[in-house]
Amino acid sequence: MSDAGISHREMLRWGLTIADAAEIPAVANATLQRAHEAALAQKNEEIVQLRDQVSDLAARLADLELESPSAEIGTSTAPASATTRPAAAACRRATAKSLSAVWFDWHIGQPWSTSKKRDRKRYHDAKLTVAYMKLFLPAGFQLGEAGTNAKAGVVKTGVAAESGILQYLRALGLNNSAYGTVIKALKKHHKEGKLDSRIEHYRKLLQSGRAVDLTPPHARPELMPVAKDKQAEQTLRAED
Structure with missing residues (x-):
């Protein structure tokens, strides 16, 4: 290299530049991976929330359907008791x-x-x-x-x-x-x-x-x- 007019210091500088350039794709990939994982975590959280909402709404619909409207039209029915309503319904209302x-x-x-x-x-x-x-x-x-x-x-x-x-x-x-x-x-x-x-x-x-x-x-x-x-x-x- 000395015959080509390239000093030892310049060779070292080029070597470091090449090494840094090789690390750039790895750093970029790591950044993309973290962003991808964060996006997946947020989507999973939204899916869990939607699932809970659907379950809650289904439970509320079941509770509303259990409430008999017959009292409003003059038909006598026994009021719902602990034996006719599941304990889970009361638990849901408490949440x-x-x-x-x-x-x-x-x-x-x-x-x-x-x-x-x-x-x-x-x-x-x-x-x-x-x-x-x-x-x-x-x-x-x-x-x-x-x-x-x-x-x-x-x-x-x-x-x-x-x-x-x-x-x-x-x-x-x-x-x-x-x-x-x-x-x-x-x-x-x-x-x-x-x-x-x-x-x-x-x-x-x-x-x-x-x-x-x-x-x-x-x-x-x-x-x-x-x-x-x-x-x-x-x-x-x-x-x-």
């Missing part, structure tokens, strides 16, 4: 609900009916939860139709709304999907005005007939954009 299960109970169980005794706090929480969920169905929804596909439509929209909420919160760093935690976070974001654009979009869906369900007006809480609330408050103060 934390998913958002989609609350959505399903609201639209299928119709707790706003005055003929049904209800827990006021649970009713209020469910009403507010459903109102927030509607904000995460940007394409709208049609739940007014009747028939055999009505329940399937409720399940589909509930799962879609829950998925939208969890993705929204996950992007903000909140990975806890527990019902209470999610609603607490949404209330906070509502007060901070972070849901204003979604509320405005939902109102447009209502006006254009692209958001339809069977919930009566008195059972629909009106979510106000924080900016408009503040503007209205300032107007009232100015008038005083």
Whole structure:
């Protein structure tokens, strides 16, 4: 090499450069592998959540079907007891609900009916939860139709709304999907005005007939954009 005018130091430098270049594909492959594993882990988590949602909804549907409507039409039946209802049903009710299960109970169980005794706090929480969920169905929804596909439509929209909420919160760093935690976070974001654009979009869906369900007006809480609330408050103060 000395005859070619190449020094020993230059040879060493070239050798190190070649060695570094050989390591680049290995580093890139390792990075891709880690990204692939992270994506798989997230998909597996989403699959587990969806599976739990389906199981929960199926259980709630079974519970609702066990509740006999005969008392409303004058037929006497013995009330359900511990022997007629599986212990698993009571256990399921004691566990934390998913958002989609609350959505399903609201639209299928119709707790706003005055003929049904209800827990006021649970009713209020469910009403507010459903109102927030509607904000995460940007394409709208049609739940007014009747028939055999009505329940399937409720399940589909509930799962879609829950998925939208969890993705929204996950992007903000909140990975806890527990019902209470999610609603607490949404209330906070509502007060901070972070849901204003979604509320405005939902109102447009209502006006254009692209958001339809069977919930009566008195059972629909009106979510106000924080900016408009503040503007209205300032107007009232100015008038005083």
